[in-house]
Amino acid sequence: MQTKLLFHVEGIRCHSCVQKIETLLHKEDKIGSAHVRMDNSLLEVACDEFIEPQYIQGRLKKIGFSTKLVNKAAEQYYEQKKFNRKFLNKIAVAGFCAGNIMLFTVSIYAGADKLYLKYFSWLSALLFLPILVYSATDFYKNAYASIKNKYLSIDLPITIALVGGFGFSAINLYLKKYDLLYFDSTASFIFLILTVRYFLNKLQQSLFAMEDPFRLDEGKEYQVGNAFKKVTELKENDIFIVKQNDLVPVDCVLLDKYGEVNTSLLTGESYPKLYQQNMTIPSGSLNVSAAITVKALKNYEESYLNQLLEKIEYVKKEKGLTLKLADRASHYLVLVVFSVAILYFLFSLSFDPLEGFQRALALIIVACPCALALGAPLTYALGIQRAKKLGILIKNQNVFDNILEIKNIFFDKTGTLTDGKISLVKTIPQDIDYQTIQLILNLEKTSHHPIAYALRDMWGKQFENLELNNHSELAGSGVFANYKGDLYQLKRSQSKYSNEYIKAELLKNDIVVCEFYFEDKIRNGISHFLNDIKQKCGDIFLVSGDNSTLVSIVGSLCGIDKDKIHSNLSPDQKYDLIKNSKKPMMVGDGINDALALKEALVGIAVNGAVNESFENSDVYLLKNDLNLIPELFALSKNVRLALISNLKISFIYNFIAGLLALFGYINPLVAAILMPISSLAIISNTYWRLR
Amino acid sequence: MNILIVLIPIALGLGFFFIAGFFWANNQGQFDDVETPAHKILFDDIGVKGSIDE
Numbered sequence: 109m110q111t112k113l114l115f116h117v118e119g120i121r122c123h124s125c126v127q128k129i130e131t132l133l134h135k136e137d138k139i140g141s142a143h144v145r146m147d148n149s150l151l152e153v154a155c156d157e158f159i160e161p162q163y164i165q166g167r168l169k170k171i172g173f174s175t176k177l178v179n180k181a182a183e184q185y186y187e188q189k190k191f192n193r194k195f196l197n198k199i200a201v202a203g204f205c206a207g208n209i210m211l212f213t214v215s216i217y218a219g220a221d222k223l224y225l226k227y228f229s230w231l232s233a234l235l236f237l238p239i240l241v242y243s244a245t246d247f248y249k250n251a252y253a254s255i256k257n258k259y260l261s262i263d264l265p266i267t268i269a270l271v272g273g274f275g276f277s278a279i280n281l282y283l284k285k286y287d288l289l290y291f292d293s294t295a296s297f298i299f300l301i302l303t304v305r306y307f308l309n310k311l312q313q314s315l316f317a318m319e320d321p322f323r324l325d326e327g328k329e330y331q332v333g334n335a336f337k338k339v340t341e342l343k344e345n346d347i348f349i350v351k352q353n354d355l356v357p358v359d360c361v362l363l364d365k366y367g368e369v370n371t372s373l374l375t376g377e378s379y380p381k382l383y384q385q386n387m388t389i390p391s392g393s394l395n396v397s398a399a400i401t402v403k404a405l406k407n408y409e410e411s412y413l414n415q416l417l418e419k420i421e422y423v424k425k426e427k428g429l430t431l432k433l434a435d436r437a438s439h440y441l442v443l444v445v446f447s448v449a450i451l452y453f454l455f456s457l458s459f460d461p462l463e464g465f466q467r468a469l470a471l472i473i474v475a476c477p478c479a480l481a482l483g484a485p486l487t488y489a490l491g492i493q494r495a496k497k498l499g500i501l502i503k504n505q506n507v508f509d510n511i512l513e514i515k516n517i518f519f520d521k522t523g524t525l526t527d528g529k530i531s532l533v534k535t536i537p538q539d540i541d542y543q544t545i546q547l548i549l550n551l552e553k554t555s556h557h558p559i560a561y562a563l564r565d566m567w568g569k570q571f572e573n574l575e576l577n578n579h580s581e582l583a584g585s586g587v588f589a590n591y592k593g594d595l596y597q598l599k600r601s602q603s604k605y606s607n608e609y610i611k612a613e614l615l616k617n618d619i620v621v622c623e624f625y626f627e628d629k630i631r632n633g634i635s636h637f638l639n640d641i642k643q644k645c646g647d648i649f650l651v652s653g654d655n656s657t658l659v660s661i662v663g664s665l666c667g668i669d670k671d672k673i674h675s676n677l678s679p680d681q682k683y684d685l686i687k688n689s690k691k692p693m694m695v696g697d698g699i700n701d702a703l704a705l706k707e708a709l710v711g712i713a714v715n716g717a718v719n720e721s722f723e724n725s726d727v728y729l730l731k732n733d734l735n736l737i738p739e740l741f742a743l744s745k746n747v748r749l750a751l752i753s754n755l756k757i758s759f760i761y762n763f764i765a766g767l768l769a770l771f772g773y774i775n776p777l778v779a780a781i782l783m784p785i786s787s788l789a790i791i792s793n794t795y796w797r798l799r
Numbered sequence: 800m801n802i803l804i805v806l807i808p809i810a811l812g813l814g815f816f817f818i819a820g821f822f823w824a825n826n827q828g829q830f831d832d833v834e835t836p837a838h839k840i841l842f843d844d845i846g847v848k849g850s851i852d853e
Contacts (some may be wrong), residue, residue, distance in 0.1 A: 122838070123835075123838035123839065123841050123842065126835060126838065126839070127842050143832075143835075144835065145832045145834070145835050146832075146834050146835045146838065147832060147833075147834040147835070189828070189831055192831070193825050193826060193828070193830075193831070196825050196830060197821075197822055197825055197826075200818060200821050200822070200825070201818060204814055204817075204818050208811065208814065224803075227803075231807070
């Protein structure tokens, strides 16, 4: 039996990564094929026999690639693939037919004589059929849905122009009126619109899980007694070990004397917290101390983390169905065109009904919102592409419209306004000599504690290896080792200001030698950035789950008004705040922000955000730089300008072409010249505006 | 005129032949990923099972 597995691979940069992975996997007997995609970092594996995903992940880990099994999104991914293939087939047929129709029609316009005229006209009609019954089927579906839901979508007038144009031309063909055939112009606009839509679609699809250090890997196994259990199988009273840098998967009680866990992504607290024996550790915390032994208090399903994840899944994204600018415009255009056509036809009933009917139909065909149907998706597609170049992933085109309406902006603190990791800000004594620095670096050499990372960030470049004896790390008492007969220990210690700083001490034979203070620093240039945004779009709020002291310090440093700072918020409270405010935008990164991100009109997940936030946001910043947000605003304004100027062009074209049609000047030749000119004008205008 | 009656069906037939070829290639997934294959030409022997030495 053949099975398919889909993985997301981190850190694919160039073709040699692809080669390494594919070469390795192709050597496996059970694996039929393995393909790595560079555009979205996905690895597709087809296995001839059943193979454990963990086995593949293990093999890849050995050559230095960490992977994540894509479960939920896999189905969607395969569906998209199928959809894209179908779409491409339809475009191919439309392109082939439109091109050939064009060849014959040009000969007719160039003056083909009677027999050729007949021959070529029938060929055009024949070649139009595949477009009508195959390529354009999606237009019919959308038009039907729009009638059913009493909503005027742009596909409705396209369908009418397409079917009407074909019917009209077919009747004329039968009546041998060869100068009244619209096959060529109708075929080419269908081809153009399909092509533009395909590219917009592709651009919006390229979004899968990003690099994410804090991720609940459902396949991960924990040792319970002698057996291994998956996260979802963990039950109450199971005793197991959580290694350093692993996630605490269920609510549990600490059995060791001390443990230190980081709850920042779950609650927004910036500093790791010290736990003592018998205290309850919430699920979703990250163990930063050495391995700890814990006992599960609840089954996985009842744990806090799982319940939060379920709630995130459950809350639907109800972002009011506001008509977007392009839709609104097409709405009016369609109404006007159709009422004019019908009125004209009624008016003509008294003198020449046939001519009146022909002119009314010509009006509908030339005034078909070709420019609109082409302009809007092209503008959005180019906008998304431009954003990607800047480092902004946009998951849905509505962002461009929505972001211009934003009134209130909510920021998360930890990891959004601040770095989300601690760094060394002060030492006592102020200057530490080279020898001591070496000692500190060697003590922390193998540790994954945030303090160790912060110290390495500070001095890591100077590292020289020293000979340490009895080097070990213990939860709650830090790292210690013997060096030249003295016992050194580096550990976190309590301080008066534990809300603001995190403090560590270096002890030599139990006597304090130096003290270190760490802080979760505010990002560079943040207050300038916030001021900028405040002037442009509205009120700024700070919403955090952290303690009030720290939140108000950060808030005042950022220049946020006191009454707009909220601390100690649970994920639900954040969600409620967003829900009860007008036109909110949320910027955040943690699991605790996911609900809010989903609810906000525009949800922006910053770089390094957890999977849940990434999946529930509309925008993802690829670079760790909040200044991308003002750039997104500027880009959205440009997109809006491009849309408006396209509308103007479309309006002018429709007005002129409509008048010409009503006065009987439109024949297929004029339409064949006018319609491509309008499309060309739209395309070049869009490119120029978003260059 | 007569020659056109022969040539145009041939031209259209050829066209249909290429469309069929495109359908086949597309349904096989040859256009799913248009970025990676451009890099793969730089490899030596990828994709051939068992042909690469350690």
